[in-house]
Amino acid sequence: MAETSALVGGPFAVIESDPGVFTTLLQKFGVKGLEVTEIYDIEPWATDHLKPHGLIFCYMCNDSDSMNASELEDEDAERVWFANQLSDDACASHALLNVLLNCPHAELGEELRELQAVTAEMSPVMRGLAVSSSQFIRDAHNSLARPADLRGALQAIAHSTLEADKARAKAAKGPPAKKRKTTGSPSKAKKADSDDQTQEQYHFIGYVPAHGKVWELDGLQRSAIEVGELDTQAGPGDWMNVVRPALRMKMHAYMGSENDHVRYNLLAIVDEKYLSASDELEMRKRERHAIERRLQEAYPEGWADKVNQVLLESASEAFVTSLRPSTDGRPFAPDFGARKMERDMEILDMPVRKLPDAWNACVEAALSAKVAVEEEISKARDMQTDHIRRTFDYEPFVTQFISCMQNEGLMDAAMGKGPAKDTAKDDGVQEPVAKAPAKRGRKPKPKTRS
Helix, strand or coil: CCCCECCCCCCCCCCCCCHHHHHHHHHHCCCECEEEEEECCCCHHHHCCCCCCEEEEEEEEECCCCCCCCCCCCHHHHHCCCCCCCCCCCHHHHHHHHHHCCCCCCECCHHHHHHHHHCCCCCHHHHHHHHHCEHHHHHHHHCCCCHHHHHHHHHHHHHHHHHHHHHHHHHHHCCCCCCCCCCCCHHHHHHHHHHHHCCEEEEEEEEEEECCEEEEECCCCCCCEEEEECCCCCCCCCHHHHHHHHHHHHHHHCCCCCCCCCCEEEEEEEECHHHHHHHHHHHHHHHHHHHHHHHHHHCCCCCHHHCCHHHHHHHHHHCCCCCCCCCCCCCCCCCHHHHHHHHHHHHHCCCHHHHHHHHHHHHHHHHHHHHHHHHHHHHHHHHHHHHHHHHCCCHHHHHHHHHHHHHCCCHHHHCCCCCCCCHHHHCCCCCCCCCCCCCCCCCCCCCCCC
8 A cells, every 4th residue: 555655646637527537446456357337226026137236326415415414423433444525526536346345245445445454454444545646546437537627626626725725824823904884795705706606517426235224425524424234134225225225315305396307317436347248158058069069969961950040040140249258258157167167067967958958048048148249349449439439538639629720810700700821922912903893873074185
């Protein structure tokens, strides 16, 4: 931690509440096997199949919104890993870490495992200081921000530093001399100014099941807040039944008007879909080889006419994806070997008459798995493209482009303020002057000599 931490570091910039951004942030944190997806409804039909490990509720709030927690201490909350948010605009990383470090089955990276071990006995405030001081977390967070937001964060911290210096200098001079009371209400004017300066910003809150309860993890609160208690016989996804009422209250509280935009969104941390889809395709590959060995033994003269001919033609492409082969690929799921052995035993005990149908079903399942894999590959490409577009700094190009237009005299015409600069006159070429048409009226009198 000594090499990746710094008590004095740069600010955290604003990042978007986009599932692709949070998934990339997970990868930069070194977390494997998880991704973030957006949920558009909290009813069972929309969440049960996802089996979320945790939720992140993002909503728009004002700086003046009350964030005071109850003064009651909860002893059970001390068992939950919870860090206070001590840095502006770091709520996204704080919400993600508060959820991740309470997921016992999450495959964390080396840096997060070390952070979890070092801060295990710390208070929420000290954990928040450890997160804010981590160069690793700050760099991963800011790598997903737009360059304009990074510059805005630096300007904001510079402005706050100057204001703090002015306040200290003013306090050192002592109280000012009393002045005659003037008409008007300065308190109302100050209140109006403060209302004008109040800005809306996004804030992130985490929800996670831990230690037999469901917890709300808000970095601006003193500690984790209990949402409800889980049944002792509850399954992995039953905690959603406990958190739904709390989420409905949050959604109702931050529901925008008819003419307003949506003021919240809900993200879920789920198992990575590509891993399950690729494991399914690999399982079908090995199942196909096992079935074909049995078919070859049962029909030495040939078994091709025993199976579906349409599937036979597409079998060569059903087990191949657009990814290039890699020698350092990831390992399979922990239960992959056990499931493969169980399927091999089923194929060995299968009657010969059922082998052709089993081969047909295997190829059909492989085609479905290939479609799922290709969808995840396409989604990853789009996510990477969006990341490049978001983090690329276009300002130098735009500045240079506008400077060139100004130097060429094209800015006024582009802005509709006047005609473009006449380049023909600058080159010394004299354009012919067109004669003005004669005005209609009485015929002019001929001039006479005097």
